[in-house]
Amino acid sequence: MMNKLLLPLILVLFFAIISSAEWFDPSETATDALTLGIGAIEGFADSAAAVFQNPAGLSKTKNLSLSTFRTTIMDDTVYSNAAVAFSSQWGRVGVGVVQLKASGIAHTGVDQYGEYECISEVGYSNDIYYLSFAPDIKGYHIGYTIKYLSSDLGGLAGSAINADIGTYMTDFIYQGLDISALAKNVLTTSKYKYADGSSQEIPMKILLSMEYELSERLQLYSQIRFIKKQTPVNTCAIGVKYTPEFLPFMAVYSGWRELLIEDNKKDGITCGVSIHYSNMALSYAFERTEYILNNNNHYVSFSINY
């Protein structure tokens, strides 16, 4: 049964070919603060944020779950997302949206002296709308997501449809070892199409993540991300989460991750803290980037599980 679940992921991994001119995926930045804090290792969200990470993770949510996340990068680029997940008689259903917005982009011309001038200002938006479903199958967790991608490049509209497939395994081989496997953007023939006739590839990615519960208060995380391009690339991440005995409602965590920026591998350290109270969780994460005017990025997310 396990092999049957993994087979579709392996097949799409080997048959997908992605070339250059890729679409910028706003969900790659982070989808909730806890995830970013442990090194942006996706797949272990226990709230509605699973819609963005691995739809199979919706099986960990309760009757109703809400999550929201927001950050501002480089002073004027706003990332935000919101998701809701609920139970139905066939399984769990999740709906979410990720938005990336940047404003104040100059639409330029040339003045009488041959110098460049701003004629007007345009905006940029890059949104993804998610619809996820995780059927109730005893002993197994699998999930599917259909995504509608929409963007506005300064007046040039574009859109696409794609899908994610994920599975989640608890106590895999060892007690306390959980595995999350996700094939992201599996419709490899689907391209981002713009109103002017141009198009962009949507890179398919395979994310294999591991959570190992070393003790009740200490969890270790790792992830390998395969990006299928003309020259295949993979990136790694590791993280750790600790819940102090004297503050059982709080968790501190940190991580290291690799990123692929314009075909160059870079890395970064992340850290954060979460506070749990009843069915609510408030998380904060910090990341240092390379932007020299303000290289401190702060991420805040909030979730409720009923």
Add this chain to the structure above:
Amino acid sequence: MKKAVFSLFLFVFCTGLIYSMELSDICNPNFGIACTNSHTAFSIDEIAETLIGQIVTVNSTTFNNYLLDGTTIIEDTNIAPELLSKVYNYPNPFSIPGGTSIGYKLSKDMDITIKGYNLRGYEAFSIDCPAGDTGGSAGYNRVPFNERISPGVYVYLIIHEGDVLGKSKMLGRP
């Protein structure tokens, strides 16, 4: 008639002197008061006397790394390294295969680095412009940009010796 010929001679002579002068040889930092080179010393007033009756208009501009502001010639080291215009790229938005050009005006020749960041805050490209070359020259610069980047928005900074002189955004389309 003699007076007119003499005036013309003086004008040509002094103009020749000014243009043949190697300004970098000037050792007196108070250049606005006296100009010297290794052979000759003469004052601005002396030059000015020869130009009486001539229409001389010197707006604030740069010449061989010296700022001429109409009354004084200020030594290069006294000119602050700064942008004299806003930074824009043209065209913007632009088609990535076609490229764009980044334009800005510098107060003097200086080393410039243009760094571009993607919307995650990570460096996506970097262009070095040595002093005196395209992008590092006094006056208006147009730096061709043909980097192979993914479509989207990039924030770019004009940097001189670690100081950010200007900032703008470019929007690349597929």
